Amino acid sequence: MEDRLDRARESLLTGFFETYLKLTDDEENQFQEEVKAMDPKEAKKIMEVITSYERKGIEQGIEQGKEQGLGQVAKRMLSKGKQVEEIADLTGLSISDVERLKEEMWWE
Secondary structure (H helix, E strand, C coil), X not given: CHHHHHHHHHHHXXXXXXXXXXXXXXXXXXXXXXXXXCCHHHHHHHHHHHHHHHHHHHHHHHHHHHHHHHHHHHHHHHHCCCCHHHHHHHHCCCHHHHHHHHHHHHHC
């Protein structure tokens, strides 16, 4: 029971960090100092949550980078006259995503 509660609390904290917490360098330093002053067991748990939060952020950044790269490739293919269906097939983007990119290019 306590393990589930800890996981729920950890999930809540992670969600909070992802949604609301954007620390400046000074705030990050202050946070680190406060964690050092905590009970070692609690500090370890907090740092595990933070590490999980950072890992998720990195994974999201990588995924966004891939999507942006595919979008750029799709736009170049559109500019070379390739068909929407062919671009979708080659990039793995949906037809609607390629059509949206095509519209964006028209407005640029």
